Amino acid sequence: MSIVKIENVRVLDPIQKTDQVQTVYIENGKLIGAVDQVDETIDGQGKWLMPTMVDLCARLREPGQQQHGTLKSEGKAARANGILHVITPPDSKPIVQDNGALIHGLIEKAQLDGGIHLHIIGAQTQGLNGKQPANMAGLKKGGCTAVSNANAAFENDDVVIRTLEYAAGLDLTVVFYAEEPQLAKDGCAHEGFIASRQGLPMIPALAETVAIAKYLLMIEATGVKAHFGLLSCGASVELIRAAKAKGLPVTADVAMHQLHLTEQLTDGFNSLAHVRPPLRSEQDKALLRQGVKEGVIDAICTHHEPLSSSAKMAPFAETQPGITAFDTYVALGVQLIQEGLFEPLEWVEKVSSIPAQVANMTERWQQEAGWVLVDPELEWLVSKETIISQGKNTPLFGQTLIGKVIDIFIS
Template identity: 85%
Template sequence: MTIVKIENVRVLDPIQNTDSVQTVYIENGKLTAATDTVAETIDGQGKWLMPTMVDLCARLREPGQQQHGTLKSEGKAALANGILHVFTPPDSKPIVQDNGALIHGLVEKAMLDGGIHLQVIGAQTQGLNGNQPANMAGLKKGGCTAVSNANAPFANDDVVIRTLEYAAGLDMTVVFYAEEPQIAKDGCVHEGFIASRQGLPMIPALAETVAISKYLLMIEATGVRAHFGLLSCGASVELIKQAKAKGLPVTCDVAMHQLHLTDQVIDGFNSLAHVRPPLRAEQDKNLLRQGVKDGVIDAICTHHEPLSSSAKMAPFAETQPGFTAFDTYVPFAVQLIQDGLLEPLEWVKTVTTQPAAVAQMSARWEAEAGWVLVDPELEWTITKETIVSNGKNTPLIGQTVKGKVVNTFIA
């Protein structure tokens, strides 16, 4: 095995809870003792060394949507940006995440093709039809630790309660991407001035908060462990805060772009800014940021959704929602730190130990994690050429940013 020596690097270690400048040696993705047998020496001055990241929500598009991305292309993009463990929702096309045997094959293919540890969230109902509970026992046997109905609606609330009871009995986590379909209807953007001026169908914040409120009552009644993914509204943070204060077994995350972008970006019918849940108002962004700072929000995910260029070429409301987000994850984080919201080690925890704890995989993550070298001062321009992912669908195209992963060390 080759040993890499990194001199004078700022080591951000969330496991030891330390932040210090050191000279370190890495062998096979692990820190090792000092030695003279060094294959490469790297000047770490001004750079950060941190563990590989855990992403709680990314769509890699395989199986079924390889025109947008594959396990190989998106695994490569994840690793290039320091992400080794990726959780994916159960809404591929076709849906295979209601079959434990097929999930096992998907996980193996992700490692073989893309070099990443894929964690598949199982389907909460059969085929995400919202009617019949999926075979959660079979899903657990296939390696799933969590289930979700993704963005698909439930037929009625009785189905939700039965699936929560089923999951609780198996000690599985239920992941909610909360949106009340009767309120969201055919909306595509945040209910606000810009949407009104452009005549676009809107998704009120109430679509999220009503759904969260309802699900919290069901969680309290069933005792199931639950995670709320992709919060977009400031009021949602307060609801989760109250639930945690009551002792309910709930956690939550936010997509990195919700901490930076608002519905101002959709002005001019910019379909690259079409995402779901939608970009919200400035006040929502600020309250989400405060939720991260206060620790109410447990983790920051990418919400990576690569799309081909044709998926964004129709009129705004008819385009497919989603951002490519692996490549902007670290620059956005550096911006959070420069804005004074988080210290570097605090940010590292939101993308490593904290999402690992949410996913009930802390010990496994520690055993499998490698190390990532980040240059927080490296300036680069976001272009179709500099984005590693197959998807080039981001409203940040053409912008110059700071912060980039320059090395990933894994076993």
């Protein structure tokens, strides 16, 4: 194994809680003591060295939707951008996440094809039909530590309660992507002036907050551990804050794009800004940022959803929601630091050690993490050529971003 020496690099270590410029030696993805013989020396002046990241929500599209992305293409994009552990919701097409044996095969394929550690959230109900609990005991045996019904609706609240009781008995976390179907209906954009003026079907913030409030009551009744993914509304932050103050076992994350982009981007029927939950108001963005800063929202995920160009070519409401996000993740994080929301080490914690803790994989992540070299001053243009992901669907095309992973050191 080769030994790399990196001189005068700013080491951001969330495990040791250190932020300091030093010279380090890396062998097989691990920091080692100083040695006389090295295989490569890198000038780390002005660069950051941080652990690889853990993404709490990304869709890689395989199996079943390889026209949008594959384990190979999206694994390559994640790895190149410093994301080694990727957690994916259970709504592939066809749905295989209610079968523990099939899940094991996907995990192996992601490692072989894409070079990443894939973690699959199991289905909460059989086939995500919202009617019967999935075989959660089998899913846990297959390697799942969490279950979810993704964006699929439950037939009734009794089904939710039964699945929460089942999960609690197995010590499985339940992941909610909260949206009340009767309020969201066929909506595609944030309920506000811009969507109204364009005549787009709307999804009110209330669709998210009503669902969160209901699920929190159920969590309190069953004692199940729960995670709320992809928060998009400022009012949701206050619900999670109150739940945590009450001592409920809940955590939450937000997609990076919700901390930067707003409903303004949907003006002119810009389908590249069509994502679900939708981009919200400037006030929501500000409150989400405050929630992350204060730790009410525990982590920042990519919500990576690669799509083929044809998926975005219909009228806005008929296009498939999703933004490709692996390639812009670090640059948007650097922007949050430049804007004063975080110190660099705080940001690193939000994308590495804290999501690992949320996903119940701290020890494994520490063993497998490796290190990433980031140039926080590197300017690059977002284009189809600079995005590694097979999906070229981002509203950031044509923008110059600052910050990029320039090297990775993984065992």
